[in-house]
Amino acid sequence: MPWYLYLALKQLFPAGRKFPFFTAISVLGVALGVMVLVVSTSVMGGFGREIRRWTVDTTGDVQVRADGGINRPADFLAQLTKVPGVVAATPFAEGVVMLEHNLKPSYPAVRGIDVERVEAVTPLSKYIYFGKLDDLDDDSVILSSQLAAAIGARVGDKVEVYSPLLIEALKSDEAYLGRELRVCGIFEIGHQALDSSLVFVTLRTMQDLYGRRGSADGFDVKITPGLDPDEAAARINAALPPALHGHARSWMEINHDLIFILQLEQNMIFFLLTFIIIVAAFSVTSSLLISVVRKTREIGLLGALGGQPRQVAACFCFQGLVIGMAGTVTGLALGATVLTFRDNIVAAFTRLTQSEAAIERFYQFKQLPAHYSASYITAIIVCTITVCTLAGLLPAWRAARLKPVEALRSE
Amino acid sequence: MNPAPSSSATDAAPVLQAAGLRKSFLSGEGSIEVLRGVDLSVMAGESVSVRGESGCGKSTLLNLLSGLDTPDAGTLTWAGHPPRGDRRAAFLGMVFQSFYLIPELNALDNVLMAARMLKPPGAAERARAADLLARVGLAPRATHLSTQLSGGERQRVAVARALMNSPQLLLADEPTGNLDERTGDAVIELLLELCRETRTALVLVTHNAVHAGKTSRHLSLHNGVFQ
Numbered sequence: 001m002p003w004y005l006y007l008a009l010k011q012l013f014p015a016g017r018k019f020p021f022f023t024a025i026s027v028l029g030v031a032l033g034v035m036v037l038v039v040s041t042s043v044m045g046g047f048g049r050e051i052r053r054w055t056v057d058t059t060g061d062v063q064v065r066a067d068g069g070i071n072r073p074a075d076f077l078a079q080l081t082k083v084p085g086v087v088a089a090t091p092f093a094e095g096v097v098m099l100e101h102n103l104k105p106s107y108p109a110v111r112g113i114d115v116e117r118v119e120a121v122t123p124l125s126k127y128i129y130f131g132k133l134d135d136l137d138d139d140s141v142i143l144s145s146q147l148a149a150a151i152g153a154r155v156g157d158k159v160e161v162y163s164p165l166l167i168e169a170l171k172s173d174e175a176y177l178g179r180e181l182r183v184c185g186i187f188e189i190g191h192q193a194l195d196s197s198l199v200f201v202t203l204r205t206m207q208d209l210y211g212r213r214g215s216a217d218g219f220d221v222k223i224t225p226g227l228d229p230d231e232a233a234a235r236i237n238a239a240l241p242p243a244l245h246g247h248a249r250s251w252m253e254i255n256h257d258l259i260f261i262l263q264l265e266q267n268m269i270f271f272l273l274t275f276i277i278i279v280a281a282f283s284v285t286s287s288l289l290i291s292v293v294r295k296t297r298e299i300g301l302l303g304a305l306g307g308q309p310r311q312v313a314a315c316f317c318f319q320g321l322v323i324g325m326a327g328t329v330t331g332l333a334l335g336a337t338v339l340t341f342r343d344n345i346v347a348a349f350t351r352l353t354q355s356e357a358a359i360e361r362f363y364q365f366k367q368l369p370a371h372y373s374a375s376y377i378t379a380i381i382v383c384t385i386t387v388c389t390l391a392g393l394l395p396a397w398r399a400a401r402l403k404p405v406e407a408l409r410s411e
Numbered sequence: 412m413n414p415a416p417s418s419s420a421t422d423a424a425p426v427l428q429a430a431g432l433r434k435s436f437l438s439g440e441g442s443i444e445v446l447r448g449v450d451l452s453v454m455a456g457e458s459v460s461v462r463g464e465s466g467c468g469k470s471t472l473l474n475l476l477s478g479l480d481t482p483d484a485g486t487l488t489w490a491g492h493p494p495r496g497d498r499r500a501a502f503l504g505m506v507f508q509s510f511y512l513i514p515e516l517n518a519l520d521n522v523l524m525a526a527r528m529l530k531p532p533g534a535a536e537r538a539r540a541a542d543l544l545a546r547v548g549l550a551p552r553a554t555h556l557s558t559q560l561s562g563g564e565r566q567r568v569a570v571a572r573a574l575m576n577s578p579q580l581l582l583a584d585e586p587t588g589n590l591d592e593r594t595g596d597a598v599i600e601l602l603l604e605l606c607r608e609t610r611t612a613l614v615l616v617t618h619n620a621v622h623a624g625k626t627s628r629h630l631s632l633h634n635g636v637f638q
C-alpha cells in the first residue's frame with residue numbers, strides 16, 4: 001500500500017484509540033442518508049411491483065377489449081392464440097351489480113370468467129383462501145374478503161344479485177326476480193379497492209345477468225415470459241380484424257398514469273434525499289479541513305520526508321473515499337434492516353398514531369411493499385462514493401498547497 | 412529509485428555542493444536578504460557544524476540545502492545532480508528541533524514511514540527499523556505511540572527515522588534545542604556515531620559549542636555568509 005493510503009487509514013482509524021470518533025460520526029452521517037434513500041426508493045419500487053402484481057394477476061399481461069363486445073369468443077380465441085408471443089387467453093365480461101345478503105346491500109364490480117381457461121392466464125386460485133375456484137359454477141359467486149365481511153356472507157351462504165336488467169324490467173312492468181347465487185369462495189388480493197368491491201362469477205352467469213348470451217367484453221392474455229407487454233399488445237393490435245373495433249393494451253398502458261406518477265415521485269424522492277448525502281458530505285469536508293489545519297506541521301514533515309504534494313492530496317481525498325464507502329456499506333445494511341422489519345415499524349407507528357385504517361385506505365395496502373431496484377441501489381452507491389470523494393477534494397487541495405517550509409515553521 | 416553508485420567517481424563528488432546561495436524574504440515594505448552567497452561543500456563521511464546567532468538564517472539555509480525551498484540565486488547539487496523532490500526521500504534525512512512524529516503511529520511505524528516513502532516496507536525494512544530503534548535505545552518502546560514518549564525519546568525516534576533509508580546526507584536543525592543537557596548530549600553522540608558508521612555526511616545546526624566541537628568541520632554564519 002502506498003504511504004499516503006496507509007497514512008489515510010491510520011488517520012481514520014488511529015492505533016491505540018478504541019473508538020475512532022471523527023470517523024464514526026462522519027460515516028454515520030453518510031450512512032443515515034444512504035439508509036433513507038434505500039428505504040424510500042425500495043418502498044416506492046415495491047408500490048410499482050404491487051401495481052404490476054394486482055393488474056397482471058387479475059387481468060393478465062395484456063387485455064383486449066372490443067367496443068361492441070366479442071360475439072364469437074371461440075373464433076376470436078383461436079385467432080388470438082395464433083399471434084406470436086401469446087401463451088394463453090381467457091374471455092371475460094364485466095359489469096356492476098347489486099348484491100344483497102341479510103338485507104345488507106352492496107354494489108360490487110362483477111367479473112365473469114371462464115373457469116376452464118382463467119388459470120392459464122391469471123393465478124386466481126392463489127388468492128382464494130376460503131373455498132375453491134373449481135367450485136365456481138353458474139349458480140355461485142366468489143366474493144372479495146372485505147365485501148364478504150361487510151355484508152356478513154360466508155362460504156355456503158346465499159346472496160341475491162340484481163343486475164341493471166332489473167331497471168329495464170321495471171320500466172316495462174315485467175316481473176324480475178333477483179338471481180340467487182351461492183358463495184363458493186372468498187379471495188383477497190391485497191389491494192384495498194379490489195378486496196372491497198369485486199366479485200367473480202362464471203362468464204355464463206354474467207352473460208345472463210346482462211342479457212348478452214354468448215358474448216364477451218374482451219380477453220385477458222398471458223404472453224411469453226420476458227416479452228415486452230407493449231410489444232405483445234402491438235402485435236395483437238396488428239392482428240385484430242378491423243371490423244371488431246377492438247384494442248389491446250398492456251398492463252403498463254392500463255396503469256399508465258399511476259406508473260408515471262409513481263416513477264416521477266420515485267425520481268423526485270431520490271433527487272431530494274440525495275441532498276442528505278450532500279449535507280453529510282459537507283460535514284466530512286469540514287472535519288477533514290479541521291484535520292488539515294490541525295496537522296499542518298505533520299503535512300510539512302511529510303514533505304520533508306519526501307512526500308509529493310499530489311500524494312499528500314491523495315491521502316486526504318482517500319479519507320473521503322473511505323468514509324463514503326464505509327457510509328455506503330453501513331447505510332445499505334441499515335436500510336436492509338429497516339426494510340426487513342418494515343411491517344413491525346409501520347405497525348408500531350400506526351399504533352402510536354392510531355392511524356392504521358387511514359393508512360390502509362389511502363395506500364391500498366395492508367403491508368408495506370418493498371422491492372430493491374438494482375438501478376437505484378447502483379445509483380445510490382455511485383452517488384454517495386462520488387460525493388464523499390469530492391468532499392475530500394477541498395481539504396486535499398488545501399493540504400497539497402501547504403509549503404513544507406512554511407508548514408514546519410508554523411507553531 | 413536512485414541508488415547511489417558505489418563507484419569511486421561518486422565518492423569523489425561531494426555529497427552536497429552549494430555555491431553562491433542567496434535568499435531574501437519580503438518583510439513589511441522592504442525585503443531582507445538573509446543569505447548573501449553561501450558556499451558549502453560536504454564530502455561523504457564528513458560532519459559540519461553550523462553556528463550563528465538566532466535569526467541569522469541557519470534554518471533558511473538548511474531548507475535550501477534540503478530542496479524544500481528554492482534559492483533566489485546560486486547553485487545546489489546533491490551528489491552531483493540537481494535536487495529533485497522525488498529523490499529527497501532516498502537521498503537525505505532531516506531532524507528538526509521539534510520532533511514532528513506522526514501521532515497516529517507508534518515508534519516503529521514512525522521510523523518505517525521514511526521507508527514507505529520509497530516503497531511499501533518488507534521484512535528487510537522492518538528489521539532495519541527495529542534495529543535502528545534498538546540502536547537509539549528504544550527497542551522496548553517500539554509499539555508505543557509517539558504521544559506516550561518523552562521529548563528525548565521522540566527525538567531519538569526522529570534520528571532513527573532520518574537514518575532509515577541510509578541517506579547520503581543528514582541535515583539536523585538544532586536537534587537538541589528542546590532537550591535537557593544530558594539528553595541532548597546523548598542524542599548528539601548517537602547522531603555522530605551513526606553517521607560515522609555509515610559515512611553519512613552531516614550538517615548540524617546548533618547553538619551548543621560543545622556539540623559543534625565534535626564535528627569534523629566548524630562553520631559560523633554571519634551576515635548571510637560563512638565566516
Ligand SMILES: Nc1ncnc2c1ncn2[C@@H]1O[C@H](COP(=O)(O)OP(=O)(O)OP(=O)(O)O)[C@@H](O)[C@H]1O
Nearest residue numbers: 436437438445463464465466467468469470471472
Ligand atoms: N518565510 C519567511 N518570511 C519572512 N521572513 C522569514 C521567513 N523565513 C525566515 N525569515 C526571516 O529570515 C531570518 C532567518 O530565519 P531563520 O529561521 O533561518 O533563522 P535561524 O538562524 O534559524 O534562527 P534560530 O537560531 O532562531 O532558529 C529571520 O529574520 C526570519 O525572520
Ligand SMILES: [Mg+2]
Nearest residue numbers: 469470471584
Ligand atoms: Mg532555526
